[in-house]
Amino acid sequence: MRLSTNIERELNKRRAKDAPEGSILDQIQGILAANEDQRQDIHTRLRSRATSDANAFDLDQLETDRIYHIDTIKSICVDYRLRFLNAALFKSEFPEEAISKIRELEDTHDTALNGFKLMAPSKLFKLENADDPLLFAPIGNGYYYLIHKWGNDLSGVRKLLVWPVKNFDNMIFSIFVASILLTAISPMGVFTNKEVGMPEYVMLFLFMFKAVAAVVLYYGFAAGKNFNTAIWNSKYYNA
Structure with a gap:
């Protein structure tokens, strides 16, 4: 049986x-x-505007491929026109997965994390007057630990699109190239019936350069825009 x-x-x-x-x-x-x-408690600390430059991490428990120096973070922000700001300025709610990652880190390292920073496009922050967040916590000495990334990846052409506003030199070069292209496609016969030579093209180029520069400067001042190198860690939308 x-x-x-x-x-x-x-x-x-x-x-x-x-x-x-x-x-x-x-x-x-x-x-x-x-x-x-x-x-x-983690939600409260994420929304806190208190600053902290370091956390009591157990260095033996850290994953080295998630550690980034502030210079590396700055270079990415400048190239892709992103901001690296206090997480309290984030407009949306933090995903529960991010909260779980923080809780897991705190249990592993036996500490309460503070001074959270977020790398994201300007539109995702509540900026004060003057598609891809990455959440960091400071380790110390300019190093940050990547806790969690959510949302979609950045568009592959974003770096190219924001290249002209990366710095002043890039903007001048972009205006120069745009002026050459506009000069090349302009129908010179509209301006004169005579045979067109190099002097006429030079004069038209100078006119185009001044016109494009004027439009760019007007838009920049009117919209309160600034170069990537100036805004990457600014909490103001016009500074």
Whole structure:
């Protein structure tokens, strides 16, 4: 005769011996309450405007491929016209996955993290008057630890599109190239019936250069725009 064992029944018997049903529910409720309190505390610290330059990480537990120096972060922000600002300025809610990553880090390193920073396009921040966030926490000495990334990747052409406003030299070069192109496609016959030579093209180029430069400067001042090198860590939309 084949003997069989109902494992679920055995589990129920052992559980009844180990702890009463009410006690188990109380323990689970306590664990869930503690977890929720910890998550709420993380939300509060993410929204705090208090600054911190370092956290008490256990260096042996850090993943080296997630550590970045401020110079590296700045170079990426300048190339792609991103901002690196206090996480409290983030417009949207932080995803629960990011909260879980922070909670996991804090348990691993036995510390409460502060001074969170976010790398993202300007439109994702609540900037003060004067598609891809990355959440960091400061380690110290200018180094930051990447906690979590969410959202979509940046467009592949973003770097090219924002290249003209990376700095003053890039803008002048872009205006110069645009003026050459506009001069090349301009119908010179509209301006004169005579044979067109190099002097006429030079004069038209100078006119185009001044016109393009005037439009760019007007737009820049009117919209409060600035170069990537100036705004990467500015919390103001017009500075």
